[in-house]
Amino acid sequence: MATTTSAFHRKIEVVSPTRQRVMGILFILLGLALVFFFTPGLSQGQVTTFGLSLATSDIQLPPWQVHTLPTLYGLAVVSAILGGIQLARGFGRYTNWVLGLVVGFFIFGFLVWAAAGKSLNLVGMLNTTLSRSVPITLGALSGILCERSGVVNIAIEGMMLTGAMVSALVGSITQNAWIGLLAAIFAGALLALIHAVLSIKYKTNQIVSGTVINIFATGLTSYISAKFLQVNQALNNPPTFGGTPIPLLSEVPILGPVLFNNSIFVYVMFVLLIVLNIALFQTRWGLRLRAVGEHPKAADTLGIDVFKTRYMAVILGGMVAGFAGGYFTLGSAGRFDEVMTAGRGFIGLAAMIFGNWNPFGAFGAGLLFGFADALASRLAILGVAIPSQFLLMAPYIATMIVLAGVIGRARPPAADGIPYEKE
Amino acid sequence: MNPEKTPQPPDFGKLVLEEINHEAAPPPQPERRKRGIPQSVLIPLLAVLTGLIFGAIFIILTSQEVYNGFGQSFGAGLTAMWDVVARSYTALFTGALGDPVRMINALQSGNALEIRRAFNPFLESLVTSTPYIFAGLAVALGFRAGVFNIGAEGQLFMGAITATYVGYKLVGLPMIIHLPLALLAGALGGAIWGFIPGWLKAKTGGHEVINTIMMNYIAFRLSEWLLTGPMKRPGSYNPVSPEIQPSAWLPRFFEDPIRFHLGFFLALGMAYVVYWFLFKTTWGFELRTVGSNPYGAKYAGMDVTKNTVLAMTLSGALAGLAGANEVLGVNHSLAMAFSSGYGFDSIALALLGNNHPVGVVLASLLFGTLRNGATSMQLSANVPNDIISVLQAVILAFIAAPAIIRSLYRLRKPAEGEGMITIKGWGG
Structure with missing residues (x-):
């Protein structure tokens, strides 16, 4: 009995349906946020420039230019698709990696938006x-x-x-x-x-x-x-x-x-x-x-x-x-x-x-x-x-x-903070 | 007095018990009361004394005069040591409680302003103690319920923010409405900041120590933003809020320069309320039971979740009042630097006061007095007032590890376990 319960719990840890759903919704929300927060006020054809070398470097790379609006929409769509897959099938134990990816997209989108029409030295x-x-x-x-x-x-x-x-x-x-x-x-x-x-x-x-x-x-x-x-x-x-x-x-x-x-x-x-x-x-x-x-x-x-x-x-x-x-x-x-x-x-x-x-x-x-x-x-x-x-x-x-365990539970060492009494 | 004593009715319960046990009550034990002061009082006193000795050593070690003195001769060195410590602690004492000579002279001269100035140090110590009382009560109440509220500082900031907002935004109210409203807003602001980690602990097991630390920094950033943005005083270059309406000021009892205000008595009243709540009400009883034995409390049908949330919320409210008290009573506006770490010191206060309202009040008076005296010590003896933090840390260490004090002063170990708080690890 005890083993079944613990096995059951372990299963919950890995592919809890709630967590799967929360994650999927989160991915989609991040994608939507990219569109709703960052695209208004931008005009078609605007370009974001990222500098790729320091002024002191010997080898100077040309700056990397991206078209602001298409990039944002692209990132949003990919995030939403990932969210959809997560809701439908789930990424299982790769969920955290996908989460990292989507958060990375969001941050990149943020930078693309923040530096729209300007140049940011990446x-x-x-x-x-x-x-x-x-x-x-x-x-x-x-x-x-x-x-x-x-x-x-x-x-x-x-x-x-x-x-x-x-x-x-x-x-x-x-x-x-x-x-x-x-x-x-x-x-x-x-x-x-x-x-x-x-x-x-x-x-x-x-x-x-x-x-x-x-x-x-x-x-x-x-x-x-x-x-x-x-x-x-x-x-x-x-x-x-x-x-x-x-x-x-x-x-x-x-x-x-x-x-x-x-x-x-x-x-x-x-x-x-x-x-x-x-x-x-x-x-x-x-x-x-x-x-x-x-x-x-x-x-x-x-x-x-x-x-x-x-x-x-x-x-x-x-x-x-x-x-x-x-x-x-x-x-x-x-x-x-x-x-x-x-x-x-x-x-x-x-x-x-x-x-x-x-x-x-x-x-x-x-x-x-x-x-x-x-x-x-x-x-x-x-x-x-x-x-x-x-x-x-x-x-x-x-x-x-x-x-709070919304995105996976943090687990401290079991005896953390408890003084040891030698018997 | 009635000379005829009415005969006492026999204690029925006792008789029944004796009947059941088939033996007479055990002979009264010979009084085993130890002579002198109980250790629960003695150890804090000795901790403070040892702290002051540590402070003296610290002052000596960092004094150029002492090194110069020893450069001349051993005797000159010793004299310099004595001089430095005596000068510093005299300045601490007169700065905190007032200079007796000056007081007498002022009273004889009959000059009202001079009298106020002479007695100001003592009253200013009470002003400094006031936020300590509120914040110390906040932490003590948390400890009683088994939660470690390390976030009093953040709750204090939130209380100050909400009290300030209500204080300057509402115009034209009479004081009898405006002041209570502002105080209430302060309590509410702190309560919200306490409720969140309490709720998180009860619902998700997230440890309140980490969550309150995080909430502290969120509160700092939030107030930074408010003071440079929405709550900034129009036309000012500094991050400071508009001035609070006089109708929301805590009334002062004397003219300038004395800042002694109603907040001190509010704090004392609040100490009584906390005492009454903890020890005379069912809710308080439940709170303390949950704190001392959560499993037992659960077994007895008490709602641990509710009590944890309640304790953190009340604790936050008290800390919020500390912040409200400072802005409504002393500063009359909010600036970033208004708190000098009351929230963190309050942990020391609660422990020094043994988590009892009376103890907290006494500890707060002591710390407030020390803090206030330290300012004049800095001016007249060139000892930076940060020494008080060092003192506080040393005192707190001794309170937390009474075994050190006991071995220093050869005290006997008490038979029963000590009432130190026990908080489990991060797991909850």
């Missing part, structure tokens, strides 16, 4: 998207490390903020960006240690402990900033990591300027992403970490030290968050400003959930959120009437929708 846009996604993705990776081991970490924001401040301070004193970055990683680890001791040793509520760290980090960084950094500008003038183009690869058309002409933060993010994915899912280390997060008692019975594993995971997570903090000062602004992370840590948390606690899923979410961020800053330039605040809201709303 490559520059994608490059900005990637660099904006760095702190979000790194924050998400930090969260994944902690939460896969069963410790909820809402203190990513605080760790990032502290990392940003420390890297500015140490980087300015030593005039060495690398030492500044190391200091940021160390600061993140230190805060993570506090979080770990509070939540693992003292079994404090992990959300309270995270709040403690967030309040502490806000106070500490603002205090140091007001007392030293603003008074003595020499203390807030760290050297930065500029762009580091990778030879040859950065000259590849389109891909080169987007992927291989970035600061080291982007490259490290890619390396971390791959390493973490392999480590979590292909190694004994990762299996143990996940076991501790899913069923600590069973892991303990098998001789895995639950406490040690959790300490390690939380501190590693803190190091990643501290590194992400370094991005703000050493990789981007070149100085520390009070509360400069502006909620990126919490968006990272959202990206983690959105990506279902998987590194690559989180990266995808980070890209999406980074895109919203990049787009928000260009709307004004393009002269689009949509307030940028609504685009900036989108990640949060999307996360709530995902969390």
Whole structure:
């Protein structure tokens, strides 16, 4: 009986008729939205121009021109057809891929509309998207490390903020960006240690402990900033990591300027992403970490030290968050400003959930959120009437929708947030 | 007094119980009451004390004077340490409660303005405490019902927005109608922002911690948009709303510069209402039962869904009142920077006050006083007022992990489990 029920449930997870219908309707609605929101006001024969190379590139590609109205109608029709197929037959386990495709169509349609009669540098846009996604993705990776081991970490924001401040301070004193970055990683680890001791040793509520760290980090960084950094500008003038183009690869058309002409933060993010994915899912280390997060008692019975594993995971997570903090000062602004992370840590948390606690899923979410961020800053330039605040809201709303299970259920590690009591 | 005592009727239930048990009631246990203050009061006090000591260490470590002093001689260093801490905490104290010498001088001089100025710090502390009371009650009420409302900040913003809108949009109403209407609008705005995550938790299991964090940022962006767009003050370059009609202002009791207003008493009244609701009504009882034992509550036929939604909505309403209180009582218009993190501090307040309305009021008075004093500490002792956040974090850590305090002060572990909140993981 029990097996049949669970098999039944699994079947529901994969091809729930409600979900199939919701998805199909969603695809069609997105297609309709393309027509209703974007086509009015456009005239026949209008052209959207997408730039495909940066001004600095050696190989200049000719810009890509699309006819605005036909493109929009085309995208809408394809979306609607996909929706129809989804309603009639369903794409089964490929539904999420099709969803990604339709959302991609919608975003592309949006860009085609926003830049109608004008020119938008697509490559520059994608490059900005990637660099904006760095702190979000790194924050998400930090969260994944902690939460896969069963410790909820809402203190990513605080760790990032502290990392940003420390890297500015140490980087300015030593005039060495690398030492500044190391200091940021160390600061993140230190805060993570506090979080770990509070939540693992003292079994404090992990959300309270995270709040403690967030309040502490806000106070500490603002205090140091007001007392030293603003008074003595020499203390807030760290050297930065500029762009580091990778030879040859950065000259590849389109891909080169987007992927291989970035600061080291982007490259490290890619390396971390791959390493973490392999480590979590292909190694004994990762299996143990996940076991501790899913069923600590069973892991303990098998001789895995639950406490040690959790300490390690939380501190590693803190190091990643501290590194992400370094991005703000050493990789981007070149100085520390009070509360400069502006909620990126919490968006990272959202990206983690959105990506279902998987590194690559989180990266995808980070890209999406980074895109919203990049787009928000260009709307004004393009002269689009949509307030940028609504685009900036989108990640949060999307996360709530995902969390509500409308588009597939996000499933956290089973023991996430529950302190382990050794018997 | 009546000298003849009427004989007490025998306690019938007790007799029956004795009959059933076939034994006499156990001899009264010798009084095992511990001497001194119970730990539920002692630990918060010690946490605050330790927090202040931490703050002092922090001030010393970041003071140039101290390093200069130690550069000269050890004695000079120690003197500098003492000087810095004494100056900072004196400024904190006089900034928060007023300078006694100045008060006496002012009273003797009889100058009305000087008297107001001398007593202003104390009253200003009450003004600062007021939103803390509302927001702290909001979080405490949530905790009592087993929901973690980390979104008080967003609810506060929404309450401020709706109260401001009603405050400046409706013109020509008498105060007796306009003010309650604006307050109600504030409560409603917050309530909606609390209802959504509550409903999502009850219906879909989406964890309220994540949803309220997301709602916080949605509220920030929304108010940013409103203040730069539809609610922008005409002719102003700053993102600020039009001024609220005086008929919706919370009345002030004194002339300038004293800003002490009716909101403080509203907050105290609300604390009583929350106490009455939680501990004297059936709804409150259900709420607390759902919070302490959701399975038991379900078994007893209580509607867990309804209570979760109700708790989040009420919590949001209280947080919304905090926002309304600030715009109607202090600022008289809405600007982006009107909240200095009341919503996040309120988590500390609720826990420091043991989730009891009386405790929350006391904790709020303490934090409000500290915050207010910190401003003058910044001016006269060059200690940035952000130190208060550091203090709050340290205090909160000690409250959340009382074992640290116990080992610091060699307190005994209480026999029964502690009343710390237990929230399960993201799963719901």
